[in-house]
Amino acid sequence: MASTIISAKYPPNIDPTRTPLAYGDRAIPRLNRELNDENLIVRQRAVMSLCDHLHDPEHIAEALRNGIGVSLKNLLKDDDITVRQKATECLFVMAGHALGRDSFLENETIYPVARLFDDSEDIARKNAHLCVMRISETPPGAEGIVQAQFVQVLVKKLQTELNEIKELILDTLHFCMRVDTQSALDASAMEAFTSLLKHELPVIRAKAARDIMDLSVPLAGKDRAVACGALPLLRDMLKDPTMEVRANSAGAIMTITITTKGKYTAIHAVSIPPLVDLVDDVNSEVRLNAIKALTCLSEAPEGRQELLKHVDKIRKHETDHIPAVGKAAEIAVKVITWLP
Incomplete structure (x- = not known):
């Protein structure tokens, strides 16, 4: 299905000529003055030159010492789209380095950026x-x-934004949930991620499944995943032709089925056969997540009874060329063949 591509081209009436840089250590101070100039063309040329200049990491520390971070923060409110576009691009380049990230947080630049x-x-x-x-x-x-x-804002934007931006939001939430999952749960992120499991783009389906796995780490997240019907959709995605989708779906099922409620919901959703099929997948991450998910399901008597039919298939991977897969297969066989 065709997807909209966001263009970074400048308007036809904008002069793309960059302002000439001053020599040596005078370059940044001059650019900083021009970033605050009242003349629009001067600001446009300055921010374009600055963006190119900052791609050299050596210039970032000097730019921050000369107050470039504050000037860029002010430009985020500029009426001109070209200025706003290049100002955010400059901040993105600077955020790729520790000094730039520190400045971003210290100056509270996140607030004017979020307004965009x-x-x-x-x-x-x-x-x-x-x-x-x-x-x-x-x-x-x-x-x-x-x-x-901003977690709640990001979750809401998942419902309305373009696909390119949805990918970025899913990545941002992925990192945010590593430090805090409660904010995402309070913002109904699980429901938003589950709705994206049916998206037409494989990359969004894969990232949505990954984020469900992240949000299912706490008990409340596992229960929410079961309640909003994520497991049947994740089961269907185990047959997806895209490797990342299969791997993340199996990983999400693995995380959710740690609880008794998750185990029986997955078993009743007939998740065992497609997981067994993934045991021989060509991708090691898919094999690993599938075997771990089957281990969780085998802890329930009904799951163990079903998996006893496939224990030989799993046992073959005890000698898998990926050590982690071999170790997971050994554990799975022990759990499946356990006798009271």
């Missing part, structure tokens, strides 16, 4: 989500996003 989630221009929204996603990749950044109470 509602921007009328697709590219401004995409760049804003790129910035937040990059910040979320480290625990302090993820904690900052959670503390700013």
